[in-house]
Amino acid sequence: MKIKFLGGCEEIGRSAILIDEKIVLDYGLRPSDPPEIPVGKISPKSVIVSHAHLDHSGMVPSLMSNNDNSAPDVYLTSVTGDLTQLMSRDTIKVGRDQGFCFFGVEDIKKMVAQTRYVDYGERVALNSSDYGADYEFELFNAGHIPGSAAVHLKKESEDISLLYTGDIKMGDTRLMGGAVPEEMPSSDILLVESTYYGQNHQDRKEQEREFIDSIKETLNSGGSAIVPCFAVGRTQEVVMILHSYGLTPYIDGMGLSAFRTFRNHPRFLRDADELNNAFNDSVFVNAKKRKKVLAQPSVIVTTAGMLNGGPVLYYLKQLYDDPKSKVLLTGYQIEGTNGRRLVEEGCVETNGEVVKVHTEVEQYDFSAHAGDTELKELVSRFCSNGTELIFPVHGEHTAEFAEWVKDNFECDAISPKIGEEFKIE
Numbered sequence: 043m044k045i046k047f048l049g050g051c052e053e054i055g056r057s058a059i060l061i062d063e064k065i066v067l068d069y070g071l072r073p074s075d076p077p078e079i080p081v082g083k084i085s086p087k088s089v090i091v092s093h094a095h096l097d098h099s100g101m102v103p104s105l106m107s108n109n110d111n112s113a114p115d116v117y118l119t120s121v122t123g124d125l126t127q128l129m130s131r132d133t134i135k136v137g138r139d140q141g142f143c144f145f146g147v148e149d150i151k152k153m154v155a156q157t158r159y160v161d162y163g164e165r166v167a168l169n170s171s172d173y174g175a176d177y178e179f180e181l182f183n184a185g186h187i188p189g190s191a192a193v194h195l196k197k198e199s200e201d202i203s204l205l206y207t208g209d210i211k212m213g214d215t216r217l218m219g220g221a222v223p224e225e226m227p228s229s230d231i232l233l234v235e236s237t238y239y240g241q242n243h244q245d246r247k248e249q250e251r252e253f254i255d256s257i258k259e260t261l262n263s264g265g266s267a268i269v270p271c272f273a274v275g276r277t278q279e280v281v282m283i284l285h286s287y288g289l290t291p292y293i294d295g296m297g298l299s300a301f302r303t304f305r306n307h308p309r310f311l312r313d314a315d316e317l318n319n320a321f322n323d324s325v326f327v328n329a330k331k332r333k334k335v336l337a338q339p340s341v342i343v344t345t346a347g348m349l350n351g352g353p354v355l356y357y358l359k360q361l362y363d364d365p366k367s368k369v370l371l372t373g374y375q376i377e378g379t380n381g382r383r384l385v386e387e388g389c390v391e392t393n394g395e396v397v398k399v400h401t402e403v404e405q406y407d408f409s410a411h412a413g414d415t416e417l418k419e420l421v422s423r424f425c426s427n428g429t430e431l432i433f434p435v436h437g438e439h440t441a442e443f444a445e446w447v448k449d450n451f452e453c454d455a456i457s458p459k460i461g462e463e464f465k466i467e
């Protein structure tokens with residue numbers, strides 16, 4: 043089996059892993075400005091998409107016309123399919139504003155035609171007549187966002203298997219049930235995400251209380267609270283938290299469309315009624331109503347989560363020098379994003395202009411990723427079940443992660459570089 047890493051190595055973003063030049067696991071973009079995309083030109087027979095976040099699915103439509111032969115089949119869960127279409131259409135819009143273009147509307151239509159829905163636990167055979175060898179894969183709930191999947195792929199002729207975690211979270215959130223690694227089959231190779239390697243999450247309930255107290259304090263002092271969130275997953279989780287503490291947020295941006303998509307797929311949610319109630323009690327904002335929102339102290343849940351575009355920039359422009367208002371970040375801010383710049387330098391860039399932000403900035407951890415302890419437990423479980431080779435991916439500390447594996451287990455581990463290929467026998 044040949045494994046080639048096209049992105050997401052020693053970095054978070056543009057995840058893309060090519061197997062035997064025929065199957066690609068994820069095909070994402072890195073949401074920097076301008077976005078970065080996987081290296082090389084590929085013509086796979088199929089794409090298996092772990093989940094709908096742009097850094098895993100954002101470039102899938104580009105494969106539809108980038109192919110010398112026919113367009114590849116796209117395998118994913120139903121909710122991931124709907125969300126990927128939604129996100130792809132938005133990428134075209136954002137590209138028009140920011141001056142990039144990776145694919146067009148026709149490619150999205152082709153992607154929809156090529157989509158094959160797969161349920162968790164369903165085994166899908168990819169036959170040698172098309173692939174040159176027989177493969178079989180199966181998806182498992184990854185607990186990261188609704189529809190997210192870990193992929194177990196087996197190459198029958200060589201009797202080699204791999205498990206790709208995608209983005210994974212063990213333990214329930216308000217939005218969804220966590221991944222259960224005990225239910226995943228053993229594998230010879232493990233490709234494990236590393237976002238939080240070396241860092242454990244703080245207690246969730248404690249974080250929630252601090253977050254709510256801070257928002258109440260902001261509102262009481264006459265300021266507004268801006269809560270930048272990913273549209274898919276984080277917005278819904280945060281709105282559910284606010285609702286459970288009796289706060290009514292304004293929701294601005296794509297988080298509303300993502301909620302509507304989730305609503306159509308209730309079996310991927312932990313409690314669909316709770317999510318519906320939280321959204322029914324919220325106030326939706328469009329561009330025309332934005333001014334009105336800021337006329338009184340408000341909680342605004344808005345995109346983008348890392349401040350690279352989206353309505354959050356409107357609110358920041360209005361409030362950047364209001365010391366009574368606050369920005370409450372809700373997750374990891376990756377290198378090269380406005381969010382990271384705000385945390386490290388206290389400023390953001392909008393329309394080519396660097397703006398110093400005088401409002402308080404606070405960082406909370408409502409992460410949908412496994413923390414350090416959970417990642418290590420996962421690796422330990424796979425190693426004791428016969429895994430011989432581990433590739434830590436999707437993180438800024440993958441080299442340390444690989445060293446940790448080698449120091450602790452009879453197992454090889456490699457932190458791959460972008461463009462590197464490994465032949466495994």
Ligand SMILES: [Zn+2]
Pocket residue numbers: 093095186209
């Ligand atoms: Zn993700």
